[in-house]
Amino acid sequence: MSRDDHPGARIAKYRKLAGLTQRGLSLKIGYSYSLLHQVEGGYKAASPDFSAACARALHVDVTALTGQPYxxxxxxxxxxxxxxxxxxxxxxxxxxxxxxxxxxxxxxxxxxxxxxxxxxxxxxxxxxxxxxxxxxxxxxxxxxxxxxxxxxxxxxxxxxxxxxxxxxxxxxxxxxxxxxxxxxxxxxxxDPVLSAVRQYMRGLVYHREGEHTIGLRLVDAGHHLLRQGDASPECLAVAGQLHLGATVIAARARDGDLVETHLTEARDIAERIGEMGHVHWLSFGPTNLAAHEISALTEMRKYGKAVEKARKIKMPASWPTSRRAHVYIDRGRSEMETGRSEAALKSIAKARELAPQQTRYHPGARATIEGLVHQQRRTSDALGYISSWLGL
Structure with a gap:
């Protein structure tokens, strides 16, 4: 990636347009001045949560910083x-x-x-x-x-x-x-259940942009819609998925208590109804609960615990390929952040094997590979190949 065409360079551009110094922006986003300095200089990758925090502080869409669509x-x-x-x-x-x-x-x-x-x-x-x-x-x-x-x-x-x-x-x-x-x-x-699924997805839109409060309000709106129906397994599955969405949103907001609250609610539902992957093509159940727990740990920068959880998760062959690939992307990021470079590369390669198009356009996969490039003094052939394939 050229020196003036990476997320850090875009962050620097919009920061200057906003009239902010690096120290000023670092105070707004809750990340260190040192990290911002390294990201803007192209010496460290911008993680999805870092980009979202900058986009929110600079009042721009996160895509203006990530460069999407690619x-x-x-x-x-x-x-x-x-x-x-x-x-x-x-x-x-x-x-x-x-x-x-x-x-x-x-x-x-x-x-x-x-x-x-x-x-x-x-x-x-x-x-x-x-x-x-x-x-x-x-x-x-x-x-x-x-x-x-x-x-x-x-x-x-x-x-x-x-x-x-x-x-x-x-x-x-x-x-x-x-x-x-x-x-x-x-x-x-x-169909209030279909409307509730839509609110779940809207919540994740605002999660991506770093608007945690709005995302959680949309999740609550989804639960309100479900209360118009009955306590059928279908309604319970969507309610459980809403709790999982709230888990990841709360994790990016660094609200550990709220994360645990929603995980507990989702766990209770999963124990009652088991795997319900056929409900509106969601993947709610014990497996997705474990996957979201890994995502939440990653968002809260508890990378060591995320790696530990990822190693224990058992994804059945029948589980959706797109979800399996997403777990490997989350795992790869945590492995990269904890210095497990070889393992991180293998995780992203596995995600690529499962879902090549999804992985190629996933900001998390790109940030992980960019991070590995910065970490290593000499880029291996395997890392160079996947970096080139991603367009970095």
């Missing part, structure tokens, strides 16, 4: 060309039935929406992105012509897939629009 790599992977059709499908939601769109039968469309969710969970982003705009057009047309709870719910699921794809590829503006469309469809399907 267009060079997206064009190399032929993913950039898939974004415009998705953008159009999200924009044209209110035009009613399209007379030029022939639709499949409702059961086929519902199944197709489920398949796209499966593809994203399997980290087949290219395949899902190609099929998504057409499916949204079909579902929209079918739902306008013959409205039904089933069709509107499937459309909400398709919009959720649009959110997942755009988030993973770094198009956060589109992901927010997709969540708005998801709620629009959820209201028409009269």
């Amino acid at each position: 267009m060079t790599e997206l064009q190399q992977d032929r993913l950039a060309e898939l974004i415009r059709p998705i953008r159009e499908s999200l924009d044209l939601y209110d035009l009613g039935a399209d007379p030029n769109v022939a639709t499949r039968e409702a059961p086929q469309l519902v199944d197709a929406a489920a398949v796209l969710c499966q593809q994203v969970r399997a980290a087949h982003l290219n395949k899902a992105a190609q099929a998504l705009p057409r499916l949204i057009a079909e579902l929209s047309t079918a739902a306008y012509r013959t409205p039904s709870t089933e069709l509107w719910g499937a459309l909400g699921s398709a919009y959720r897939t649009a959110h997942d794809i755009t988030v993973k590829l770094g198009f956060y503006d589109l992901s927010t629009i997709a969540l708005d469309r998801m709620e629009w469809a959820a209201q028409r399907s009269s």
Whole structure:
């Protein structure tokens, strides 16, 4: 990465535009002057939580600092060309039935929406992105012509897939629009559980931007929606996932007591219902609880404990590939921060093996590899290869 094209250089640029010194900004973000100095100089990687803290203090989107979306790599992977059709499908939601769109039968469309969710969970982003705009057009047309709870719910699921794809590829503006469309469809399907899932995802949007208070309010709003329903296993699974989202948000806010509170609530639910990976394509259960505990420890910079937990977690082969890769990315960061360079490289390589596209565009994976490059006096062939592959 060139000396003027890395997160630290962007932080320095916006810091100067805000009229702040390095010491002034360090006081605002709660990180040391020494760390900020090293990050701006390109001698240390900017972690996702560090970038979020700077973005919040400088009043800019976090993507302005991370450089997302990573267009060079997206064009190399032929993913950039898939974004415009998705953008159009999200924009044209209110035009009613399209007379030029022939639709499949409702059961086929519902199944197709489920398949796209499966593809994203399997980290087949290219395949899902190609099929998504057409499916949204079909579902929209079918739902306008013959409205039904089933069709509107499937459309909400398709919009959720649009959110997942755009988030993973770094198009956060589109992901927010997709969540708005998801709620629009959820209201028409009269499904408070789908609306609660949307609030969970909105909370993570603000978590990424470092807005902890707002993120936790959105989680609370999700719980409020669930109270409109019953105590079914489906509602409990989404409630548990909301608690897990709050765990990570509270961890980035360095609120250990709140982290433990939400972990306890999620643990109680997981013990009652077990693994519930089929509910709105979430992955709630004991395994995801352990994964979020690793994420929380990483966010609170308890890297040694995170590595210890990561070594003990048992991820079943049936668990979604995207989630398994995410655990390896979190593990790699903690290993890098504790000086386990070889282990960190292996963890990121494993994430790449499982979910190459997801890993290539994940800020955490990039920050870990950048950190390893800074730590080592001489870059090994393996590290140089994966660094080049990431575009660093």
